[in-house]
Amino acid sequence: LNPDTGKMQWYFQSSPHDTHDWDATHVPMLFDAEIGGAKRKLLAVANRNAFYYVLDRATGKFVAGKPYAKQTWATGLDPNGRPIAARDAEPSKEGTLIWPNLNGATVWFSPSYDPQTGLVYVATREIGARYFKRDTPYKPGTFFPGGGEDELPPDDAWGAIKALKAESGDLRWEFKLHSPPWAGVLSTAGGLVFSGSNEGNFYALNARTGRPLWDFQTGGAIGANPVSFNIDGHQFIGIAADRVLYVFGL
Template sequence: MKTIVSIIISLFFSFQLSAQVSYQRIANAENEPGNWFTYSGNYAATRFSPLQQITTSNVQKLAPVWIYQLRNPQGPFETTPIVVDKVMYISEPPSTVTALDVATGRKIWTYTPDMPKDVKFLGFGPVNRGVAILDNNVYVGTLDAHLICLDAKSGALKWNVVVGDNKLGYAITCAPVAIDGKIIIGISGGEAGIRGFLDAYNAKTGKREWRLYTIPGTGETGNDTWQGDSWKTGGAPTWVPGSYDKELNLLYWGIGNPGPDWNGDKRNGDNLYTCSVLAINPTTGKLVWHFQFTPHDTHDWDANQIPVLIDVKINGVVRKALATANRNGFYYLLDRKTGEFLAGKAYAKQTWAKGLDAKGKPIIIPGKEPTEKGNLVYPSLQGATNWFSPSYSKTSGMFYVSVREMGSLYFKQEAEYKPGQYFMGGGEQLLPGDNAYGAVKALDPATGAIKWEFRLQSPPWSGLLSTAGGLVFGGSVEGNFYALDAVTGKSKWQFQTGGQIVSNPMSFSVNGQQRIAIAAGSSLMVFGLMQ
């Protein structure tokens, strides 16, 4: 009998895991709201769920349905689960992939790559933010800078390619993005003096189809914004997933800070394309346009924040726009076809710029550079926000962002490049006695004006999820998972998870029941309405 039951279970999961996840399904994610096909829920990266079973009226009945515990936690748990056809795929730190039954949390399979014991991860923890799925395959980047393709049904290895040289500081913490036969992957390692890039690989074979360097080389447009050979160790990593407009066939990706981080003396110039968003043709890998938020950055305010694609009415005309809350403290709205600056406004305390000019360039206040004795500037090194995702609600029409209200003393020192070592040129110290706090802020996407603010005890490391049920979900470093009214910002529900939340919430449905998931501490927690 036991054998027969095992065969039945095996056949059941074999059926469940055999569904094709085509590019068309991902591109039309709004037609299947019960699934969560890609890192941000959809190519527009709105992190908005059309599911509306959980509402402001019944969210108080939300309670854990199941909990999955990490077996061997080795770093912060930052995954966003992918859910397709009743199966959930997650990454566990640093580079493990696990498939779970979404109804029960039962583990179906798990895969852990072999990595050297001396793997380098300079400037960040041993983390992984998620996987991508396309056709019958699951894709993950590894801490030692490999891209791996697994069979979605069994977890068996299909191919494994080297993306970068980990001995030089290259690593992958980014969730891949799957687009029409290609797997797009970004790279980490900006604090090691790498030369950043973005890659596309053939989804079936693993062959690299193109590479776009995020620092232009000799003779390329923008190389003159780097002093001498400083571009060779200039950073510009690509460590957070981007977004994609299928109609314009444009891929949007945020680019990291220049190196050395806090000493710009030997890299005079704007240092393109650091601290920028790039619009890229994903078919060819060619750059279409760019917009730089922080020229010649010396505060580590990289632009590795999710670009969110929305349509916004401005002066009576609907514009196809790109919205982003930048680490430097300013919110930006750009035309996503041309890169034209449409609007911008500070959404957090900042003391380094008087504002933005008509083209969106910062009007810099003199004397805000790092010094040997330390210079107090807002926001802190971690930024007014960071890698964790914002959200845009189609029902409320608001843009939501987790905000870190904190200042730092910025220090400058000499920096000498040594391969595979830190190349930073200084550091920071949090302001002694600083009344740092966190907040969720709702912005008018057309102007950046703050509509409401929900204050948190401390600066957060959790992203947000908005839903058609009129809610915004988020988490705190104290382990509090909460839901806010999307229109008013009033607290509607909270649950103490018992673990630090440094991840993004997401939503899916199983057997007609909406679920909300969040990684907290060393657990993945899935919530549903209790009758």
């Protein structure tokens, strides 16, 4: 949008004819990078539909894209970034098994971009579901779904923090998690990546390699974004776990 007028400057539709409920609830990241020998002003987003997109942020034109998590609903992207739908990927009365599930390969929790490494860090959910459609008679004032999903059992799901090359989406490393996460990611100028798990672990990774450096068991599921702040010249990291706020000094 034009900030002065509110007029739309451009748009990019990631999931046309969306029948899997992958609305765009993700946090975009802005950075400059060299593409084809020229410096470009870019925008990147790890989408709920399991594709990573890089756009020219001035024009909205598609620059690059590829899957960053398991997906079975598309065979790829065309030159304009539009998904090429796979056969038998639509919800059905019998149920169609598709990756990712309704919540997506990531969702509203924040990714992080580190200009020192040139990497984007994404909390990734690897889980599929059976998507159903059904005939639902309309009744005024009542919920009116045309379908739904049955998630795969927890034993068939996992998660990861994935480090992607910002301008291409190429995977550099991944740190696997026991279950699909709900916590965001924070990277720092000191070369650390922080995030949390459903099992209550708040942890720090090496930003360049993904090697685990530190872990604290909070005792509660973590579904928040880590924050960093400075008081009197000292840096602190905070995270909410269940109903408790934890703060650590660096």
